[in-house]
Amino acid sequence: MTGRERRSDAAANRDRIVEAARAELSRSNGAIAELKLHGIAKSAGVGQGTLYRHFPTREHLLAEVYRHELTQLVDAVAPLLAEHPPLRALNRWLARVVEYARVKRGVMAAIEASAWQDLYLDQHHRLDEALGALLDAGKAAGEVRDGVDATDVILLLGALSRVPESEWDARAGTIVTVIVDGLRVR
Template structure:
């Protein structure tokens, strides 16, 4: 029984560390070089030893932040479709994707190319599937044009990676709005 308590505490500690790191990345606009691990540990309410036991390197922590962010993003599809018309659900999901893209951009900049490719290869299918679900629902409702798939939209979203950080808050939502307008049936 005591082992279970520690195990749930360890899971809770890990979750708090990831959330604290995500918050730090958001505050620093995705700049991973501003991510101070001692501040992450303090914000999570754990010691540095606990942080390093879960995440031996900054890269490990950043990869987990990316995975957690992707999981949250993918997890919003079903509730959005339950609460909104398909095109509105897609638009709201893409707005959420803008935050994901900011975190992803910071993670990509901090993780070695080979590690990033492995991380992306193991995760991108989930993003594609979520986007395809939104698109298919929109097509079925007659709100999204036929002949468009997730790969098309992801290529368009690649424009987000070209936005200078100083222009992000203004340009990213505008680019997403243009993409949504182009997807309308």
């Protein structure tokens, strides 16, 4: 096996581990206590040694899940805008944010505060830019009111962090609907 093949295998293993952890967090509604690393390794089809080589601690794995989720959110903007009118694209994107927020809640609870702050500062501008692109497209189409920016919407989305887990399914979608309705041009 060449060095390139080994690197390719290692990258594929890493991707499978992250996807298995993300899937488990989604299944467990972001409950970190239910995230068993040996189960993640098994689900990813790798040994525990491989998992720990890529992610020496649970915190490292959770941080990578967060980065992965954020990348998927950011990367979804252009296809959504290509397929839908801006306000519908924004609404669909915010529906994805709801799932992201569920995973993020669990990650935030598990990652030490200083590490979370570093991760947030390093990555969050990407979310601001993605949301800004959706809002700008909506304003250009006359669907989104002027005077609103990404920071306003992100502050409103902060309400998701206050929804009790037992009420998540009933309330998270309603919060997004209220936000989108408030963004519409009157």
